[in-house]
Amino acid sequence: MAQQGLLILFLLALLCKVMCTRSHHQSTKDPFTSSNIDGRFCLSWRLAVETNNELPWRTVPNQCSQYVEDYLIHGQYERDLELIMEQALNYVNGIPLVGDGMDAWILDVDDTCISNIYYYKSKNYGCDPYDPPAFRAWAVKGWCTAIPSVLRLFNKLIDNGFKVILLTGRDKETLYQATIDNLHNQGYIGYDQLIMRTTTYKGQSAVMYKSNIRKQLEDEGYRIWGNVGDQWSDLQGNSSGNRAFKLPNPMYFVP
Amino acid sequence: MAQQGLLILFLLALLCKVMCTRSHHQSTKDPFTSSNIDGRFCLSWRLAVETNNELPWRTVPNQCSQYVEDYLIHGQYERDLELIMEQALNYVNGIPLVGDGMDAWILDVDDTCISNIYYYKSKNYGCDPYDPPAFRAWAVKGWCTAIPSVLRLFNKLIDNGFKVILLTGRDKETLYQATIDNLHNQGYIGYDQLIMRTTTYKGQSAVMYKSNIRKQLEDEGYRIWGNVGDQWSDLQGNSSGNRAFKLPNPMYFVP
Numbered sequence: 001m002a003q004q005g006l007l008i009l010f011l012l013a014l015l016c017k018v019m020c021t022r023s024h025h026q027s028t029k030d031p032f033t034s035s036n037i038d039g040r041f042c043l044s045w046r047l048a049v050e051t052n053n054e055l056p057w058r059t060v061p062n063q064c065s066q067y068v069e070d071y072l073i074h075g076q077y078e079r080d081l082e083l084i085m086e087q088a089l090n091y092v093n094g095i096p097l098v099g100d101g102m103d104a105w106i107l108d109v110d111d112t113c114i115s116n117i118y119y120y121k122s123k124n125y126g127c128d129p130y131d132p133p134a135f136r137a138w139a140v141k142g143w144c145t146a147i148p149s150v151l152r153l154f155n156k157l158i159d160n161g162f163k164v165i166l167l168t169g170r171d172k173e174t175l176y177q178a179t180i181d182n183l184h185n186q187g188y189i190g191y192d193q194l195i196m197r198t199t200t201y202k203g204q205s206a207v208m209y210k211s212n213i214r215k216q217l218e219d220e221g222y223r224i225w226g227n228v229g230d231q232w233s234d235l236q237g238n239s240s241g242n243r244a245f246k247l248p249n250p251m252y253f254v255p
Numbered sequence: 256m257a258q259q260g261l262l263i264l265f266l267l268a269l270l271c272k273v274m275c276t277r278s279h280h281q282s283t284k285d286p287f288t289s290s291n292i293d294g295r296f297c298l299s300w301r302l303a304v305e306t307n308n309e310l311p312w313r314t315v316p317n318q319c320s321q322y323v324e325d326y327l328i329h330g331q332y333e334r335d336l337e338l339i340m341e342q343a344l345n346y347v348n349g350i351p352l353v354g355d356g357m358d359a360w361i362l363d364v365d366d367t368c369i370s371n372i373y374y375y376k377s378k379n380y381g382c383d384p385y386d387p388p389a390f391r392a393w394a395v396k397g398w399c400t401a402i403p404s405v406l407r408l409f410n411k412l413i414d415n416g417f418k419v420i421l422l423t424g425r426d427k428e429t430l431y432q433a434t435i436d437n438l439h440n441q442g443y444i445g446y447d448q449l450i451m452r453t454t455t456y457k458g459q460s461a462v463m464y465k466s467n468i469r470k471q472l473e474d475e476g477y478r479i480w481g482n483v484g485d486q487w488s489d490l491q492g493n494s495s496g497n498r499a500f501k502l503p504n505p506m507y508f509v510p
Contacts, residue, residue, distance in 0.1 A: 004259045043331060044338040051305050051501045053339045076298065083299040084308045246306045 042067035046250050052232045057253045060126035068125040068250050072117055078149070080248045085149040088226065088245050092156060095225050104192070104222040105157050106214065106241060108229035109168035109179065111249050113154065114144035114186055126251035139175050142182035150228065150247075151187055163192035163222065167213055167234075169206050169254065172196035206254050211237030297322035301505050307487045312508045315381035323380040323505050327372055333404070335503045340404040343481065343500050347411060350480050359447070359477040360412050361469065361496060363484035364423035364434065366504050368409065369399035369441055381506035394430050397437035405483065405502070406442055418447035418477065422468055422489075424461050424509065427451035461509050466492030 042064040048054040060068055071077055097103050107113055119138040120126055157164050166188070170179055176196060183194070201209040210233070214224060218239045227234065227241035230249035235241075297319040303309040315323055326332055352358050362368055374393040375381055412419050421443070425434055431451060438449070456464040465488070469479060473494045482489065482496035485504035490496075 040331065040334055041338075044334045047302070047305060047335050047503065048338050048342065050302060051339075051503075053500055054342055076295065079295055079299045080302050083296075083303050084306075087303065087309055245308055248302065248306075 038063045039067055046071070046248075049250060049253065050246070050248055055232075055253065056255050059129055060124075060250065062127050064250075065124050065127045069121075071250060072125065077248060081147060081149045084245055084247060085153050088153050088228065089156060091226065091243055092153070092160060092162075097161060098223065099161060101163065102221045102223055103161065104163045104165055104217065104224050106165050106167050106217075106224055106227045107150070107154065108231070108234045109166055109170060109183070109194075110144075111147075111230040111251070112228055112234070112247055113147065113150055113166065113188055114182060115147050116144055116251075118143065118145070120251045130252065136171075136174060139170065139182075140178045142178045142185065144182050144186070146186035146188070153228070154188060154191075158190045162225070164190070165192050165217065165222075166194045167210055168194070168196055169209065170196050172198050206231065206233035207237040210234060211239060214239035214241070293318045294322055301326070301503075304505060304508065305501070305503055310487075310508065311510050314384055315379075315505065317382050319505075320379050320382045324376075326505060327380065332503060336402060336404045339500055339502060340408050343408050343483065344411060346481065346498055347408070347415060347417075352416060353478065354416060356418065357476045357478055358416065359418045359420055359472065359479050361420050361422050361472075361479055361482045362405070362409065363486070363489045364421055364425060364438070364449075365399075366402075366485040366506070367483055367489070367502055368402065368405055368421065368443055369437060370402050371399055372506075373398065373400070375506045385507065391426075391429060394425065394437075395433045397433045397440065399437050399441070401441035401443070408483070409443060409446075413445045417480070419445070420447050420472065420477075421449045422465055423449070423451055424464065425451050427453050461486065461488035462492040465489060466494060469494035469496070 042061070045054070045061060045064060046067075049057060095103075110116055116135075116138070119135065123131065123134075154164060166183070168179070179196065180194065183191075195213055197209060201212070204212075214227075215238055218224065224239065224241040226243050226245065228245045228247065229235050230247040231254045232246065233254050235244040235246060297316070300309070300316060300319060301322075304312060350358075365371055371390075371393070374390065378386065378389075409419060421438070423434070434451065435449065438446075450468055452464060456467070459467075469482075470493055473479065479494065479496040481498050481500065483500045483502065484490050485502040486509045487501065488509050490499040490501060
């Protein structure tokens with residue numbers, strides 16, 4: 001009798017644990033099941049922003065804060081990056097390099113070479129509005145961490161003899177040394193040039209500024225084989241390169 | 256005693272059912288949990304193809320057949336479409352129409368206005384290679400069904416006074432009447448023109464063919480306010496419209 005009672009208690013406890021775990025999974029990490037309306041919406045929202053359908057957008061919808069955190073922290077973001085960088089590596093291996101020192105590749109910096117996830121954690125993963133002074137204070141610290149799959153592409157490009165050009169919207173006047181130091185301490189060594197925004201380009205949209213710079217590079221004789229960025233504004237416009245790779249970024253939008 | 260035995264049996268059965276349901280959910284519909292490697296890969300693959308990073312691709316990876324079916328059949332595809340068409344409707348409401356009969360909007364046909372999911376089901380949701388004769392045989396039947404969220408946009412555009420131009424890579428010689436009938440029987444009534452591929456454009460890439468047609472339309476005086484397609488080749492190239500909307504399509508890629 002006592003044994004049967006204990007068995008019943010044990011089974012009840014097990015059932016409770018299984019059901020609780022299941023409900024936790026559904027509420028935080030399963031965007032497909034019917035019990036998670038936010039997850040399904042946020043998966044649609046992420047597709048819409050990554051395909052540039054939802055533009056311009058200023059902040060992440062509040063109901064997607066947890067979803068974006070899960071996406072960034074629990075592995076899917078890294079997997080998405082890995083697959084795209086695998087495509088880039090396959091493409092690199094097939095490029096018929098001229099070898100005259102003018103075979104170029106362009107990489108954006110923020111959330112392409114190095115990550116600002118730690119900063120955006122303090123901004124509710126993009127649910128809080130853009131805060132230029134706070135971002136500058138963060139960038140000056142030089143604490144951004146390398147995005148491993150992009151660093152692998154960077155090293156492959158250097159090894160293969162590409163001129164790697166880092167092109168960023170960061171302000172040259174205030175962030176020059178911090179950006180150089182941060183790139184260096186994260187392993188970005190051997191690039192051809194780091195091009196930052198000067199007063200000449202102040203107030204221009206990213207598309208306009210980056211197009212102008214790429215046009216100048218082409219005029220200097222560079223062949224832009226590839227272009228990698230987390231924003232469509234890194235990749236659109238003129239002289240955008242033979243092939244573009246759009247990395248995911250569900251935290252913010254740069255027009 | 257007998258009652259306790261029955262209770263134990265009942266609890267065991269309940270536990271089994273809960274665990275079986277949970278494992279089914281994880282294996283087919285949850286792309287985030289660690290027990291579903293294929294689902295996580297296929298979610299990355301879908302992002303890569305929708306952002307045009309993986310190009311050109313010929314078939315859906317075999318391990319994603321079930322994933323693509325789940326995506327298309329269990330609601331996420333419709334939700335993705337709804338959100339993008341909501342963006343388009345918001346945009347439409349803000350357009351300052353000139354009202355001279357030259358305010359135009361371009362829609363692609365296959366998997367934009369009308370759906371080929373039923374056909375692709377027989378092709379393992381895109382895991383089987385492209386089969387032009389079989390697709391033609393399907394298209395001739397005129398059995399494609401309207402995509403509801405796109406039909407809503409279409410009707411809104413007609414109501415607001417846009418000239419809606421349907422621009423498709425379908426062959427005019429063999430599919431003209433079937434396409435007209437299919438569009439009509441699915442509610443696409445009142446469009447300005449249906450432009451199909453003639454021998455003049457045979458062999459041209461979709462980007463080239465569609466760019467040429469859009470350029471002609473602009474030369475005729477049309478203002479292309481919007482452009483909707485399920486392929487990047489519907490939206491890239493010249494005269495691509497003031498704003499483009501990329502609909503999801505994880506089944507096939509048109510270069």
